[in-house]
Amino acid sequence: MLSGVSLIILGISLCFFAAMSANQHLINAGIGSAVIGTVLIAFSLSRREFESMILPYHEFLKEVANFMEIKKAIYIPPFKGFPFGAVFLASSDEFELDLARIEKGTPFVSGRERETGILLEAPGREILRKFEEFAELDLSNYGTGVSEICSSVLRALGLAKGVEIVDGDELRISISNAGVDFCSSECRLIQCPICSSVLLAIAKAAGELLAVEELRAGEKIEIRARKLGGIEKWM
Amino acid sequence: MDVEEIIALSIALFVVLCFVLVESTEIFAVLLLICLAASLQLAGFFIPREAKVVLKSLVYLLLIAFIGIVVRKALEVLR
Numbered sequence: 001m002l003s004g005v006s007l008i009i010l011g012i013s014l015c016f017f018a019a020m021s022a023n024q025h026l027i028n029a030g031i032g033s034a035v036i037g038t039v040l041i042a043f044s045l046s047r048r049e050f051e052s053m054i055l056p057y058h059e060f061l062k063e064v065a066n067f068m069e070i071k072k073a074i075y076i077p078p079f080k081g082f083p084f085g086a087v088f089l090a091s092s093d094e095f096e097l098d099l100a101r102i103e104k105g106t107p108f109v110s111g112r113e114r115e116t117g118i119l120l121e122a123p124g125r126e127i128l129r130k131f132e133e134f135a136e137l138d139l140s141n142y143g144t145g146v147s148e149i150c151s152s153v154l155r156a157l158g159l160a161k162g163v164e165i166v167d168g169d170e171l172r173i174s175i176s177n178a179g180v181d182f183c184s185s186e187c188r189l190i191q192c193p194i195c196s197s198v199l200l201a202i203a204k205a206a207g208e209l210l211a212v213e214e215l216r217a218g219e220k221i222e223i224r225a226r227k228l229g230g231i232e233k234w235m
Numbered sequence: 236m237d238v239e240e241i242i243a244l245s246i247a248l249f250v251v252l253c254f255v256l257v258e259s260t261e262i263f264a265v266l267l268l269i270c271l272a273a274s275l276q277l278a279g280f281f282i283p284r285e286a287k288v289v290l291k292s293l294v295y296l297l298l299i300a301f302i303g304i305v306v307r308k309a310l311e312v313l314r
Binding site: 045 | 237239240242243246247250251253254257258259260263264267271283285286288289290293
């Protein structure tokens with residue numbers, strides 16, 4: 001974008017000086033520079049195809065989450081009926097989850113206020129399959145080394161430049177140059193397939209449930225997540 | 236390299252080549268028009284909608300310049 005604007009400014013200046021000195025070759029240089037600048041800006045302004053495809057679904061999920069007053073997203077590693085894991089969108093911060101009671105095919109989980117929410121197969125599950133195809137192994141209990149697999153696959157697919165995971169008291173995940181521009185702090189509740197795939201991969205690799213605490217969208221997407229223990233704890 | 240990057244690079248290369256080979260501003264402008272119109276026609280499928288709008292505006296601008304050049308040449312011939 002910046003280089004495009006610089007080229008246009010350079011082109012206009014060249015045309016101006018060329019007109020002053022009646023130099024035809026310099027006018028050509030000015031016009032050419034302005035045209036290249038405009039082409040660069042045109043391509044940098046364009047929304048990427050991936051974003052155009054997923055944005056309507058992402059917005060729909062956000063509307064559903066708003067309607068259901070979702071408070072937290074919890075990523076669940078694979079368990080019965082969900083071979084690639086799932087995401088539980090809890091309606092309460094103090095949620096209660098009984099995985100033994102959950103069945104595939106009933107996305108709306110009812111019960112007491114703390115138990116209600118939506119259970120979805122995570123939007124990033126197909127990308128998670130790509131992670132496993134690439135690594136040629138099952139990511140279960142792989143550990144935080146999964147960040148390298150995520151980075152390689154997302155970079156190859158043109159969806160992000162890199163993924164870093166810092167495992168401390170909390171998990172800190174940063175995703176650089178994600179292939180979408182609509183990221184915001186609201187994505188703490190509903191994640192796009194890119195963030196979702198990384199969170200799902202970590203949940204599977206750690207073998208623990210993950211609660212997304214915070215998501216900051218800036219130059220990098222920074223996610224703060226908390227480990228909630230293994231599947232057995234929630235059965 | 237993405238298809239979009241290849242298209243942008245091809246247009247840029249063509250512009251540089253025209254700049255090196257062509258002296259006349261009128262011919263240069265007409266060649267730019269041909270380059271952009273051909274790119275839109277041949278690679279339109281791979282060009283995102285937002286970029287297409289900008290490129291089409293540029294083509295219309297160059298088309299106006301082309302009409303100006305043709306009218307001027309016609310007037311020169313008529314005189």
